[in-house]
Amino acid sequence: MKKLLILLAALLIPLSVVPASAVQIRVFVTDMNALGVQNRDEMKATLQMLLASRLTGDKTIAVSSAGEADVLVSGTYVTIGKIFSVDALAKTAAGKTLTRAFVQGESQDELIPAVGKLADKLSADLARIYSGALPEAGTAVMPIPAAKTLTPVKSDFIKNEQQVNKTPAAEFIKPHDFEQGAAGGWLSKRLTGAANLLAVGKTLLDGSREIFLAENRRLSYYRQSADMKLVAEIELGNSEKILSLDTMENGDGSLDIYLTILRSEELSSQVWQVKGDKLVLAVQNLPYFFRSFSLAGGPKKLYAQAMGREEDFFSTVSEAVRNGSAINLKNPIKMPRFGNIYGFNQFRDRDGTTHTIVINPDGYLVVYSQEMKEMWRSNDKFGGSELYFQKDDDANVRVTGDKRWVFMNQRIQVSSKGEILVGKNDGFWVLGNARSYKKGAVYCFTWDGSSLSEKWRTRDTQNYMPDYQYDEAHNELIILQTVQRPGITTRGASSLAIKKVE
Amino acid sequence: MSLKRTVAIAAAAGALAAISVPAMAFENEFHGTSRLRYFLSNYENGGGGNPLVPSATTGLIGAPTGSTTDDLKMNNYFESRTRIFYTAKASDDLKLVTGFEIDSVFGDRAQGLTTSGGTFVAGGAVATGATGRNEGGALESDTVNLETKWVYLDFKIPSTPIQVKAGIQPIKDQLKGIFLDADVAGILTIAKVGPATFNTGYFRGYDQSFFGTARPRGMDNLDIGLVEAKIAATKDLNFGAVYYLYADGxxxxxxxxxPVTGINTSAMMLHTVGLTADAKIGPVALSGFAAYQGGLLRNINNAAGTRNAPDTTAYLNALAFNAAAKVAIGPGTLKAAGLYTSGNGNTDRNHLTGWVGTSQSQNQAWSSTAGTSTYNESGMMLLNRNAAAGTGTTDVAIVYNTGNGTNPLNMQGLWLATMGFDAKITPKFYANTNVGAAWVARTNGLKPVDRATGRQNASNYMGTEVNVEAGYKMYDNLTASLQAAYVILGGYYNGSSTFGTATAAKDPENPYTIRTSLIFNF
Structure with missing residues (x-):
């Protein structure tokens, strides 16, 4: 009898946890912020009340407290000139993002109808999520504009708890579980050219985003909205090779595009800018490797490192500021063993102590203390890139008959919350200097005081992942994939995937 | 004890050992190079050395094997060389580095008729059926032709900045290889302190007790010492100082x-010191060195008796200078370089002044066809020994030794000026071209005789090489290339062909080579 009761209880528990689709979803509007308006507090209260009342319908019902609610909704009302926008974010009580939506209008007269439309969108999205329905086939879900929301029903992110705590439901892996690739998020069409590098520019007024891709000798400027629109391209000389691509916004709002270029085995880097629909060369022949990133999760800055006469990466990495055609270096950062501008970052632990993380030549993540002593090293390999440059190897050419190969590596990005993101490629053919990776993923770690703990990782791409970027402002991962490698007469092809980080 | 119990104890011991040994992240690293080349050449035939060395007795230059007239026949052959490098990496600070080589020429020897080339055989006899290095390309192959090139431990001494390499390893001097560029057994330490790097090493080239001297091991050696210091002062400037000891006991x-042959010496000791620099000034990369070589050769004598008695020691004072520049222009790189090594006159005194580039000298015999000094930045294919353009068993050059002689007593010295342009025509197609001219620095007995005059030529101009290499990168790791080089011999060789007469003297035929290569590097 006792066993029967336990079995009954076990069956009932999931029923009580999973909300039935026929039942209305209980929604609580927690907060509405108002920017750029007079009587701000009054407007906030008004918007909160308006949205709550319009969220009450067939599918959703507004409740009076967060404790009663299944879903918490917060939002922002902002006016710029005559245009206004109301943006809303729906989360579970546990804080998990469910959906985002926005509406915009051109005058105050349109505000109340707009709030109604916003409530309709939220209701529809929430109803779909809680009913477990998948998006209609063939409809791409767009992160920008946010009205086409990303669905968390089937995640591109594998969280650590999933791997550790859950036991498989069966001994057999069903196709659904086994499915990889871009199950959600946004995926570009096939882009001509096997790009090695990716950089994100500014978000434009129309909501589109500037994306820059670089092949060995070509820089392509795209605008990404519903699709990727090629705006401009430039091609470098035959003796030049692009080793890194980064962007940096200047104080005047203009964007610098930094191309690290190797020419005749010496650095001859360039800075480009977007002028209208064109790419314009701003500075050239700069003898530095460049990379822009958020050191220890701080503000994004430009960094530079020189090449020595024999050393590939000479001495320290410094903050770099462009002043016309000159690069001024300051605040040098001493590199630990294996550290160079492309394979390192820093993070802070709970005590605020800064540690350095690098990918060593064998692909292991190594964490160093402030005294540059090794503290921890991963058991798995990370990083991996097919992009390389070559230098004369006079000491060994008698025997090898070859130049020296120096491979670039994946970015290590650290978010403002201290999360450490690392790219990883796996290959079926990685032998010496012959590299051909077949799948990639981005891993997110946090420092638990003694080691890096995996927080989540993306599903493996079905292709080599040359580069990725974490856009913290939009909370999105932008992943570049090589869908076809360049051949003797072809440039190959790439694709871009954008995944909302949940 | 019963068998069962023994097995159980052994199994338990094995399991305990497995548990108690800490796990190590062992890395296996493979690299390699494989190249197949087809040669068309009048002087190259798979061997090494300078094909234009005059006869010691007549001063005239004969034809290479296979040719019996001044109109030389063209050799054509396929040469294959594969090298595999395996590194067993126990940690960042401990690894075992190995390198292996397989060479052959299409149709050479195989099965039971290989030679034991490279192995010391009394009387130089060919031992049929023995293993055959550089062979195995004949029908049905099946030849034991795997050679071990490198085997050395590479480790860091804990809590110090000192890295140690111990075993058979590649060593190249910092004088761009003009003294020593070889694989040699020994111990090298590398200490990096800030921007400075200090290298010290001891290498044993030969131990004569292995050639039957009935002396204890290690008493009659060729010992090589190395001390190098280099400082990376700025990103644009490196400079250093070097010392090399060559003590052949x-x-x-x-x-x-x-004409003076059969000269022996009981010991030779050379001290080589040099200063090196490598700088970038604006767009131009400059490098160079200045070196002095001093030493002595003990108890020099020949069949006629002790030379220059009562002082039987010869003293050496030699110099070498180099300067090179590179600059990126248009679609490629423009290069220019010059090398000077001092030369030796006729050795009628006990003062030698010819720069000695090292060479193999197994069993006390200095080899003029198996060198261990190189000068690669010239870009030459036939004029001087450029290991970067070669890397096969074919190893022919007119200036084969950087001292421009065939043994330490007849180094003529060298003036070598070269220019080149390496261009990328498309991202996958490249074309390199070089031109270079060489002169001997001093006249000695190695200079050819003009048959018309019966005397050595007055000119020191050896010749000018023009070469071109065009290649196509089919993949990142696979390149197909075509090399062609032609040398216009200079006045140094006037009328010195053995096929001429006093009334109709002939010049040796100008050397040429055409090489088609398929190169896979990984």
């Missing part, structure tokens, strides 16, 4: 200078 037999 075995003595050398059969040395010569022109």
């Amino acid at each position: 075995r003595g050398l037999n059969g040395l010569s200078n022109g």
Whole structure:
């Protein structure tokens, strides 16, 4: 009898946890912020009340407290000139993002109808999520504009708890579980050219985003909205090779595009800018490797490192500021063993102590203390890139008959919350200097005081992942994939995937 | 004890050992190079050395094997060389580095008729059926032709900045290889302190007791010492100082200078010191060195008796200078370089002044066809020994030794000026071209005789090489290339062909080579 009761209880528990689709979803509007308006507090209260009342319908019902609610909704009302926008974010009580939506209008007269439309969108999205329905086939879900929301029903992110705590439901892996690739998020069409590098520019007024891709000798400027629109391209000389691509916004709002270029085995880097629909060369022949990133999760800055006469990466990495055609270096950062501008970052632990993380030549993540002593090293390999440059190897050419190969590596990005993101490629053919990776993923770690703990990782791409970027402002991962490698007469092809980080 | 119990104890011991040994992240690293080349050449035939060395007795230059007239026949052959490098990496600070080589020429020898080339065989006899290095390309192959090139431990001494390499390893001097560029057994330490790097090493080139001296091991050696210091002062400037010791306690037999042959010496000690620099000034990369070589050769004598008695020691004072520049222009790189090594006159005194580039000298015999000094930045294919353009068993050059001689007594010295342009025509197609001219620095017995005059030529101009290499990168790791080089011999060789007469003197045929290569590097 006792066993029967336990079995009954076990069956009932999931029923009580999973909300039935026929039942209305209980929604609580927690907060509405108002920017750029007079009587701000009054407007906030008004918007909160308006949205709550319009969220009450067939599918959703507004409740009076967060404790009663299944879903918490917060939002922002902002006016710029005559245009206004109301943006809303729906989360579970546990804080998990469910959906985002926005509406915009051109005058105050349109505000109340707009709030109604916003409530309709939220209701529809929430109803779909809680009913477990998948998006209609063939409809791409767009992160920008946010009205086409990303669905968390089937995640591109594998969280650590999933791997550790859950036991498989069966001994057999069903196709659904086994499915990889871009199950959600946004995926570009096939882009001509096997790009090695990716950089994100500014978000434009129309909501589109500037994306820059670089092949060995070509820089392509795209605008990404519903699709990727090629705006401009430039091609470098035959003796030049692009080793890194980064962007940096200047104080005047203009964007610098930094191309690290190797020419005749010496650095001859360039800075480009977007002028209208064109790419314009701003500075050239700069003898530095460049990379822009958020050191220890701080503000994004430009960094530079020189090449020595024999050393590939000479001495320290410094903050770099462009002043016309000159690069001024300051605040040098001493590199630990294996550290160079492309394979390192820093993070802070709970005590605020800064540690350095690098990918060593064998692909292991190594964490160093402030005294540059090794503290921890991963058991798995990370990083991996097919992009390389070559230098004369006079000491060994008698025997090898070859130049020296120096491979670039994946970015290590650290978010403002201290999360450490690392790219990883796996290959079926990685032998010496012959590299051909077949799948990639981005891993997110946090420092638990003694080691890096995996927080989540993306599903493996079905292709080599040359580069990725974490856009913290939009909370999105932008992943570049090589869908076809360049051949003797072809440039190959790439694709871009954008995944909302949940 | 019963068998069962023994097995159980052994199994338990094994399991305990497995548990108690800490796990190590062992890395296996493979690299390699494989190249197949097809040669068309009048002087190259798979061997090494300078094909234009005059006869010691007549001063005239004969034809290479296979040709019996001044109109030389063209050799054509396929040469294959594969090298595999395996590194067993126990940690960042401990690894075992190995390198292996397989060479052959299409149709050479195989099965039971290989030679034991490279192995010391009394009387130089060919041992049929023995293993055959550089062979195995004949029908049905099946030849034991795997050679071990490198085997050395590479480790860091804990809590120090000192890295140690111990075993058979590649060593190249910092004088761009003009003294020593070889694989040699020994111990090298590398200490990096800030921007400075200090190298010290001891290498044993030969131990004569292995050639039957009935002496204890390690008493009659060729010992090589190395001390190098280099500082990366700024990103644009490196400079350094080097010292190399070449102490040959075995003595050398059969040395010569022109008609004087059969000269022996009981010991040779060379001290080489140099200063090196490598800088970038604006867009131009500059490099160079200045070096002095001093030493002595003990108990020099020949068949006629002790030379220059009562002082039987010869003293050496030699110099070498180099300067090179590179600059990126248009679609490629423009290069220019010059090398000077001092030369030796006729050895009628006990003062030698010819720069000695090292060479193999197994069993006390200095080899003029198996060198261990190189000068690669010239870009030449036939004019001087450029290991970067070669890397096969074919190893022919007119200036084969950087001292421009065939043994330490007849180094003529060298003036070598070269220019080149490496261009990328498309991202996958490249074309390199070089031109270079060489002169001997001093006249000695190695200079050819003009048959018309019966005397050595007055000119020191050896010749000018023009070469071109065009290649196509089919993949990142696979390149197909075509090399062609032609040398216009200079006045140094006037009328020195053995096929001429006093009334109709002939010049040796100008050397040429055409090489088609398929190169896979990984």
